[in-house]
Amino acid sequence: MxxxxxxxxxxxxxxxxxxxxxxxxxxxxxxxxxxxxxxxxxxxxxxxxxxxxxxxxxxxxxxxxxxxxxxxxxxxxxxxxxxxxxxxxxxxxxxxxxxxxxxxxxxxxxxxxxxxxxxxxxxxxxxxxxxxxxxxxxxxxxxxxxxxxxxxxxxxxxxxxxxxxxxxxxxxxxxxxxxxxxxxxxxxxxxxxxxxxxxxxxxxxxxxxxxxxxxxxxxxxxxxxxxxxxxxxxxxxxxxxxxxHFSNENLNTFSTSSLITRTTNDIQQLQMTIVMFLRIVMYAPIIGVGAILHVIESGANMTWILALCVVVILSVVLLIFMIVMPKFKVMQKMIDKMNSVVRELLDGMLVIRAFNNEKIEEEKFDKANSDITSISLFTTRAMAIMMPIMMFLMNGTTLMILWFGSKQVDAGIIQVGSIMAFMQYAMQVIMAFLMITMVTIMLPRANVSAQRIQEVLSSEITVTDKENTCDFSSSMRGVVSFDNVSFRYPGADEDVLSDISFSTKPGQTTAFIGSTGSGKSTLINLVPRFYDVTSGSILVDGVDIRDVKQADLRSRIGYVPQKGMLLSGDIESNLLYSKKDASENDIQSALDISQSSEFVNKKPEGIHSEINQGGTNVSGGQRQRLSIARAIVRKPEIYIFDDSFSALDFKTDAKLREALAASCKETKSTVLLVAQRISSILHADQIIVLDEGKMVGKGTHEELMESCKVYQQIASSQLTKEELANV
Structure with a gap:
C-alpha cells in the first residue's frame, strides 16, 4: 500500500x-x-x-x-x-x-x-x-x-x-x-x-x-x-x-471484469480510507494524547480506569481484526466474479434468450450474489458486534468514574465539576481509540485493494518501444515482409505460427485462408505489434517493426477487427476516430467505398445519427461497413481486415472489394485480408494458405488450385465444380 x-x-x-x-x-x-x-x-x-x-x-x-x-x-x-x-x-x-x-x-x-x-x-x-x-x-x-x-x-x-x-x-x-x-x-x-x-x-x-x-x-x-x-x-x-498500453498478453493476464473492479471499486475503497485517515486517524492520537495529559493533570486518582478500558478495547478489536481480515481478500475476488457474470449475461443476452436459458443464468448470478452477500454479512456482523461492546465499555467506564469519583468528592479531594471534566476527557480518550480501531477494520480491505491496483501498475508491459528508435524508410510504402516468423502464446508449449515467410507489394492484396485455428488472425495481429514475434522478424517498409515507435507503426495501418466495434457518439465521430482532421470528401469517399452511403443517407440525421456504445443500434453488417469506412478515412499504407466481410452478403461484399481494390491501386496501399470464404479472396494478388500454424501454400487462386491440396480442399468444400470453372 x-x-x-x-x-x-x-x-x-x-x-x-x-x-x-x-x-x-x-x-x-x-x-x-x-x-x-x-x-x-x-x-x-x-x-x-x-x-x-x-x-x-x-x-x-x-x-x-x-x-x-x-x-x-x-x-x-x-x-x-x-x-x-x-x-x-x-x-x-x-x-x-x-x-x-x-x-x-x-x-x-x-x-x-x-x-x-x-x-x-x-x-x-x-x-x-x-x-x-x-x-x-x-x-x-x-x-x-x-x-x-x-x-x-x-x-x-x-x-x-x-x-x-x-x-x-x-x-x-x-x-x-x-x-x-x-x-x-x-x-x-x-x-x-x-x-x-x-x-x-x-x-x-x-x-x-x-x-x-x-x-x-x-x-x-x-x-x-x-x-x-x-x-x-x-x-x-x-x-x-x-x-x-497493455499488449494482448497483458490483457489476457487480467479479466475485463477484474480491471473494471480494480479501476472503480478498489480505488473507491482507497478514497474512503484516505478520507477516514485524514479526518479520524490523524485526529484520534492528537485528541487522545491531549485528553490523557489533562486526565493526569486533573489530580483524580482514576487513570487506572482508562487504562483498563483501553486494554479491553484493543483486545476486542485485535480479535475481530484477526477474524475479518482474511475475508476481505475473498470479498474482492467475489466482486470480480459477480462482475464477470453480469458482463457475460449482458453480452450474451440474445443467445441466452434464444435458447431459453434465462433460469440458468439467473442461477449463476444468484450463486455469485449469494456468495458475496454471505461474506459481506459475515464481515458486517463482525463489525456490528464491536459497536455494542464499545458502548458497553464506555457506559461501564462512566459508571466506574462516577462510583469512585463520588467517593473523592465526598472526601473533598476534587469537586463535582472536576468529575464532569474527567468524564469528558475519559470519553475523548476512549473515542480516540474507538475511532482508530474502526478505521483499522477498513485498512485490511484497503490494503487488499491497494495490492490489486499495484498488480496492474507494476505489470511489465510486454510490447514496448526501444529507447533508441528509428524512422521508416521514405523510399518504400506499404511493403510488409515476414522473415522466418514463429510465435507462441506466453506459457504455451508449442508454436502457434512456425517459419512464416512472405512479402507484399504496394497496391496489392495479400489474403490469408485456412481452417479454424490455423493462426490467421494471430498472424495479422503481429503486424501492428499486438504481440511480438517469438523468433524471426517482421519488416514494414524495410524496417523491423520492433525498431520503430508503436505510434508511428500504427499510424500507417488501417485495422478492422473481426467483430465490428463502434464507439458511443454519432457516425461522424466514429469515422473521425481514425483521422481527426479528415475532410467531408474523405468521409463521403469512405462511406461510398464501404457501401455505407445508402443506409447512412436514409437516416434522418445522416452522418450525425447517434451510435450507441458498441454499435448496438445498427445491424451487424452496418457495423462492419462503418468499421471498414473508419479505416478507409485514415488512407493508410496498410489495410488489415481480420475476416471483416463475414457479415456482408455476397453482392455487398463484391461491390465493397471492387471499390476497395480500385482505391488501393490508386493510393498504392497494401491489403492484408483474412477470410473464411474463398469467394472473398479469389482475385487477391497473393494468397497465403495456413494449416496448423504452418504456411502450406502461396500464390494466386489458379496457382494454388494446381499446387496446394489444403487450398483445393477448402475451395471444393465451398464452391461447386461449375463455380470453380467459371472463376
Missing part, C-alpha cells in the same frame, strides 16, 4: 494544512471541558469567585487576619493591598465601593501570578486559623484575646494547617470562596451579578471554542474530500493509462 501512497505527494501542503486544522480542532475540544468544569466549580459552587485572593477587603477583616500572621505574611499582605480611607475617597469610588461610605477598604494591587498564588495560600491559612480560633472561643465561652493569651497563636495555626491537609483542595477552595462571598456581601458588592458575569463570560468563551472546533472540522472535511478525490483521480488515470 505504501507504493500507492506516492500519489498523495501533490497534496502534501493540503495534508499539512489539514493536520494543523486537526490540531486546532483538538485544542478547542480539549479546552471546552475545562470551561465546563470552571462553570460548575467556580461559577455555580463558588458563586463566580475565581480565587481565594480578596479583590476588596475591609480594614476590620484584614486586621483580624494580621493578628494571626507572621512577619513575612504581614509583609506579603500589606505589600499586596493599598488602603483607601473613607474620608478621602471620591464620590465615584464610594458609588463603586459602597463600604467606603462608612469604613476604610483595602484594594488589591496589580501583582504577578507568583505573588498572587503565595497570597492565596497565606489568606487561606489565615481564614482557617480565624475559624479555628472562633470555634475554640465559642466552645470555651471566652474572648479571643484571652484565648490567644492562654494557648498562643501557633497552636491554632498548626490546627488550621492540619485541617487544610485533611479536607482536601476541593473543600478548602469551597470554604475559602464562602469567606470571600461573605466579605463581598458585607462590602455591598452584587454577588448575583458577579456570578452571572462569570458564567456568561465562560459560556461565551466555551461557545467560541465550540464554533472554532466546528469550523476546523468543516475545513478538514473539505480538504480530506478534495485530497482523496484528487488522489483517486490521479490513481485512476494512471491505471487507465497503464491498461491502454
Amino acid at each position: 505504501t507504493k500507492i501512497l506516492k500519489y498523495l505527494k501533490p497534496y502534501w501542503f493540503s495534508i499539512l494544512l489539514a493536520f494543523g486544522l486537526l490540531f486546532g480542532q483538538a485544542t478547542c475540544e480539549l479546552t471546552m471541558p475545562d470551561y465546563m468544569q470552571n462553570i460548575v466549580n467556580t461559577g455555580i459552587q463558588n458563586s463566580g469567585i475565581e480565587s481565594g485572593v480578596y479583590q476588596q477587603i475591609s480594614e476590620k477583616t484584614l486586621n483580624s487576619f494580621l493578628m494571626f500572621a507572621t512577619d513575612s505574611e504581614k509583609d506579603l499582605i500589606t505589600s499586596s493591598y493599598k488602603l483607601v480611607e473613607s474620608a478621602s475617597a471620591s464620590k465615584d469610588l464610594k458609588s463603586e465601593i459602597p463600604a467606603l461610605k462608612k469604613e476604610n477598604v483595602y484594594l488589591l494591587k496589580d501583582i504577578n501570578d507568583t505573588k498572587k498564588s503565595s497570597l492565596e495560600d497565606c489568606l487561606t491559612l489565615l481564614q482557617m486559623t480565624v475559624m479555628e480560633v472562633s470555634q475554640a472561643a465559642s466552645k470555651q465561652n471566652v474572648q479571643i484575646p484571652q484565648l490567644l493569651m492562654m494557648n498562643g497563636v501557633d497552636t491554632y495555626r498548626k490546627d488550621a494547617k492540619s485541617e487544610i491537609s485533611k479536607l482536601g483542595t476541593s473543600t478548602v477552595s469551597s470554604m475559602s470562596s464562602q469567606f470571600l462571598k461573605k466579605e463581598y456581601t458585607d462590602l455591598g458588592m452584587d454577588m448575583e451579578k458577579i456570578q452571572q458575569d462569570y458564567i456568561i463570560s465562560s459560556g461565551i468563551k466555551m461557545l467560541g471554542y465550540a464554533l472554532a472546533s466546528a469550523v476546523c472540522a468543516i475545513l478538514v472535511g473539505f480538504l480530506a474530500s478534495r485530497i482523496a478525490a484528487g488522489f483517486s483521480k490521479n490513481l485512476r488515470q494512471s491505471v487507465f493509462e497503464k491498461v491502454t
